[in-house]
Amino acid sequence: MASLLTLHDDRLFSVDEAVRQIARRIYAETRDLPIISPHGHVPPAWLSENLSFDNPTRLLLTPDHYINRILHANGVELSQLGVPVTRTDMTEADNRAAWRIFCEHWSDFNGTAMRYWLTDQLVGVFGVTQRPSAENADEIYDIIQAWIDDESHRPRALMDQFNIEFIATTDDPCDDLHEHDKLAADAEFAAKHRVAPTFRPDKYLVPGKEGWNDLADRLGEVSGIDVSTLAGFTEALENRRAYFKAHGAVSTDHGIQDLDAAYLDTQEAERLYAKARAGQLTTAEADALHHHLIMDQVRMATEDGLTITLHPGSLRDHDRATFAKYGADVGCDIPHAIEVTRATREMLNAFGNHPNLNLVLFTLDEDVYSREIAPLAGFYRSVYIGVPWWFVDAPESIMRFKEAVTEMAGFSRISGMIDDTRAFCSIPARHDMMRRMDAAHLANLVALYRLDEDEAIEQARKLVVDNPKKVFKL
């Protein structure tokens, strides 16, 4: 007889009964608030085309590197899970086999964030009632498949059911955003849901890297601006930012190795740009020009008002063999230490108190929460503390974050929840987790007589509503 899989209504609240009761009361005030998701990776076509999720493996396993990596570590080949997502050769038998492998490894997820989100989805979204195992893998597969096949579970309908008011996608600067146009043109849908693009120019800002020259050319074509000089390249970027803004974008997002940014003088910058176009940059010059371009993105943000989010600190594709075989984003990006205080000094001295700039600093290096990011956000008006993402977006990690930044910077300097996910059906679970952690943290403050309960409730609502609206100018 299989064990039951259940969702307890008090999950994640304090173990102490008195604190738990306070947490319940705080959470009751935020649990049903609409979801605002200002940064994530849901493909816009899912929504504009209202695509079916296909099958359980393709929905839950193949694209989710959080899950794949743990299975890989425990001996599973990524190919067995359907990776990479671009594959079209997975049969139903393959998908069922992948699902069975996952169910067999269920206990390998004990204690992880993935286990938490999966349980929330399995029980709360798909209606599964048994703990996954080799024995019931097919039965659970069938339940989820039936759910997927129900027309009422297409992405647009789920936007209602999941109560998602705002969601941002992540897009290439040269994208024409026609998916977004299509969504905006659907008056009924658009009246209740806003789907905004996000300008993510990473690849365009690393001169000297393979393929960069072609990207620069493409930027020129799409914008209709001559990019033979840095002045032109800059104008082309501004042009595309304006295009994104006109199509509803509220932010630009930047995955970077570190936070270094500094302007070159104009002449030197043009000289390096010319060398970059000629394929002659040294590594040091490439870094210098990259740091110049990052700095200039911040300057543009002060002008067009798009919020800027910075995500440093991940060494992408750590395992070269896996990258060669499966491509990027398959589970072998590994965090590393970052430095914030010195790296951001030029950037923040130039723009850190600019009235039109909102800059969100994310990190995978927990050390910098209390030491660097919270102190910076507690002084500079433009700086907001990014909530935990990726490896650190789990309950105890989130509590460490809250305990690290709140005492120094208060709640007003926090970005609000960012789910950063491409796993559409996990969005409610992720936002709910954060609301539960908000309640758990605030309940502790109340129980320790550091905050009154009415203040805690007001604060919880602000974290869910006011903070993201302010930081992303919604």
Place this chain on the structure above:
Amino acid sequence: MASLLTLHDDRLFSVDEAVRQIARRIYAETRDLPIISPHGHVPPAWLSENLSFDNPTRLLLTPDHYINRILHANGVELSQLGVPVTRTDMTEADNRAAWRIFCEHWSDFNGTAMRYWLTDQLVGVFGVTQRPSAENADEIYDIIQAWIDDESHRPRALMDQFNIEFIATTDDPCDDLHEHDKLAADAEFAAKHRVAPTFRPDKYLVPGKEGWNDLADRLGEVSGIDVSTLAGFTEALENRRAYFKAHGAVSTDHGIQDLDAAYLDTQEAERLYAKARAGQLTTAEADALHHHLIMDQVRMATEDGLTITLHPGSLRDHDRATFAKYGADVGCDIPHAIEVTRATREMLNAFGNHPNLNLVLFTLDEDVYSREIAPLAGFYRSVYIGVPWWFVDAPESIMRFKEAVTEMAGFSRISGMIDDTRAFCSIPARHDMMRRMDAAHLANLVALYRLDEDEAIEQARKLVVDNPKKVFKL
């Protein structure tokens, strides 16, 4: 109707009722013990002149960069708060306006250490009973103003009311310490309270920095010693340390960028000193001479027995524009990572077990508590672990500190409470916070059966009385 502002007698104790009861019993044994404050920034003239605190804004807001910075981040101009403290043009209307701004922003302090200390002072010291808001800002201003205007609330009387037995100020090496002399000459006051100067030579120990040459000259004048050689400069520093010691000093304090320290050979040191005096030092030479001078302060400490406290790890005046407009100490000093193990090796190999040396290592970088400072203090006889100061001097930060250092080094290697503050009326709140955290931490150990309650009580008393007396040789 405004909400009440209250102080709960169990604040900061564990949320668990059983642990809370243990914490109460431990705290009952330390709450009324006199305050020993071996490091802080209260201006000695406040005490020697027994000055009035003037008005609520000047008392609580203008000089407090902890508070100003959060308001600044939330859009307030520092000038609106009366910054810098040297200004004399703030009218009562200006001060009331500043106070109203602060009250409007009360919720921006939710969850912070500042909120905790402010509540403690507002309720416990000034008798405020309402939660600050735009509506009651003037009323609260009036209550505090009336408290200030009461002659019984001048600093000297408060030394009694606050039960401060020992307090150290922070002073320039060339100061003649006449304020301290005046206090020591008041037999009635001096019988109950000791106000000691602290030798803080930071600016004198950075050759090559703007203004250093003039400071060296001034040191020569005040000491009456020829400082044209490093030997003379060294003697002059020793002379001033002796002067401070004769006037009651128990320690020297050093705000430094990092912990590097190493002797140059005598000839090389003299050569660099000569170059420094001639304004010809390179950056590398300036660093080398600085590290030599820091090393030599430790050597002097082994000879005159003054305890030495080291505070590395803050990048001062991160925002150059704010510094240019408002000067130093206005809220934009930002912590950064430090290294302790290798940096202190020469210093500790030379002096770390010297019977006459007490050296307290503070940090703003929480990472080094368990990794470096506690291990060092658990071996070297001269090394003591500085309690959390500045950004990390809040309840959860303090608990992290306790949990990070105690298991490795025990309680005997901890400096005892340091409030490091210029906010005179917050001193009782800060020391009380630490005593509550001592009780909370020790109660946990008792509840986990790691310590008996009588041991916990004895340990709590030691942390408040014995540790600071031992470390600062009182």
Place this chain on the structure above:
Amino acid sequence: MASLLTLHDDRLFSVDEAVRQIARRIYAETRDLPIISPHGHVPPAWLSENLSFDNPTRLLLTPDHYINRILHANGVELSQLGVPVTRTDMTEADNRAAWRIFCEHWSDFNGTAMRYWLTDQLVGVFGVTQRPSAENADEIYDIIQAWIDDESHRPRALMDQFNIEFIATTDDPCDDLHEHDKLAADAEFAAKHRVAPTFRPDKYLVPGKEGWNDLADRLGEVSGIDVSTLAGFTEALENRRAYFKAHGAVSTDHGIQDLDAAYLDTQEAERLYAKARAGQLTTAEADALHHHLIMDQVRMATEDGLTITLHPGSLRDHDRATFAKYGADVGCDIPHAIEVTRATREMLNAFGNHPNLNLVLFTLDEDVYSREIAPLAGFYRSVYIGVPWWFVDAPESIMRFKEAVTEMAGFSRISGMIDDTRAFCSIPARHDMMRRMDAAHLANLVALYRLDEDEAIEQARKLVVDNPKKVFKL
């Protein structure tokens, strides 16, 4: 009247009564499981010769640098404690005096891991019932001495009483392992207990360091292989690894400064080896050859299947004067920051998913748990997360470890308990501590509805039994 010294059966479980009850039930399932100790420093001769522990000081104080260092910091000379262990001149009076010093300093251990283990041993093993103090020092000495003198408390009998199923020692590559042979030859003992050697080649892998040439010569002699080339030296190392494996070894252990490892090309490696043998290596060359040799140990592990454990991050013999006087391992090794993500990239790209490799990464730098080690172990099949050792092997440190790594990597990637100790009588206390912390941590997950109790119980058993058996291939 002396205070009682007691062991509470609920020690280390949560302070919350509800969680404590869950923890009790989990712990009940693991407390009596046999001890598997795959890495430690018990001298094999103790077991093969079945030596008496001599006296309380020699058993508990002299060889234990955890304890000695705290006493040293508090003013005790190491020589008063009988250090170094090679001394033969300690009289009974000296040993009693040492013991009295320790008892006088009992409260200096408040809150430490040492206090926890000592209490567990004093009460649970030796039958002491009073809290140590100057007054009862001799009485307690007598109790322990009587326990030692009881023939039933010789090491082999204790292996039964302590329920130790597997224990690994740490041995020199040139050791002939006759002690292990002797133990294996005792059929009755060997039927119930396995004592395995561990190959620890640290000194052999640092070309250029004083004494290295002689060690290389010795390796040649013992293996009977010509080590005049690196090819020969490599073959000699492989030969000794094979010898160890044939004598029961399951792992090789490596105390290293950092995790850097990279192959040189064969010709360059031979060139540097020749220079090393000629005593002509530069520092950079020595590092390069060292990193080559470390890399090659990993390669050998993929071939002979011995698990490899890496312990970086301790600056050995920080205080040169103490080292000169007392030698190594006497309490002045100090941790420092390490980098894992970049340092291990070459090693893991070459071997990180090899089916025959198990590689355990230990750290003294808590920062890398969640940032680097757990993410790496959550992807690479060969990488396991080493449990806390040395400075961080205390209850709250262990909980920080669990909370840092579990959410990212789950439980399946953890090495299982490693006691790393030479304090034989503390082994049960250490393993019991970890089982209690396992229970405490899992009970929290259950109480927060993140795991069902039956899952927690199964997981607890796996941590004690399955994980070490898998990681060390037992």
